[in-house]
């Protein structure tokens with residue numbers, strides 16, 4: 696059975712993504728999470744995978760592009776966020792396929808020097824198994840109240856032509 700993967704404009708595809716993200720993170724789950732009060736950026740692009748049985752969207756990965764600073768130097772990076780697979784579709788490789796498509800999309804942009812994502816402890820192994828490395832430094836970002844240190848989740852990087860492991864990354868905007 697073939698799997699169809701779409702990479703769509705982030706805003707235009709939000710109505711497709713929203714029901715899946717609401718199902719994976721309903722309010723009663725969200726209110727217990729460390730990142731419940733964070734204001735997030737909107738994805739620039741979204742990878743969407745439909746269930747082959749026609750039952751609708753099975754998996755979502757948001758892609759972000761941003762000029763950040765790393766140790767005070769401007770650098771263009773890719774971001775991954777909103778990685779989610781519908782509960783009844785998990786364990787079939789969809790998130791891995793969608794992540795691969797997201798990383799290929801970021802690599803196709805020659806300006807992108809590395810990629811960044813944020814995740815909860817129970818998902819660290821998932822990303823480490825897919826080549827992501829823990830970033831041990833500080834992350835800074837914007838929130839409605841101003842510039843703050845981002846500590847709601849651990850940060851991971853995927854090396855492209857730079858391999859940051861420590862120092863300070865300022866996202867120069869909302870986190871993803």
Ligand SMILES: CC(C)(COP(=O)(O)OP(=O)(O)OC[C@H]1O[C@@H](n2cnc3c(N)ncnc32)[C@H](O)[C@@H]1OP(=O)(O)O)[C@@H](O)C(=O)NCCC(=O)NCCS
Nearest residue numbers: 778779780785786787788789790791813814817818820821
């Ligand atoms: C994490 C998540 C996206 C994985 O989606 P998925 O489509 O089931 O992932 P895949 O089928 O591509 O990969 C599953 C594989 O990862 C492993 N895996 C899944 N979650 C894992 C975790 N938290 N830690 C380590 N391994 C994990 C599975 O054992 C399986 O391994 P295998 O390929 O060796 O059999 C999905 O469980 C999910 O939506 N969770 C809730 C939302 C969430 O936490 N999203 C991540 C936000 S950063």
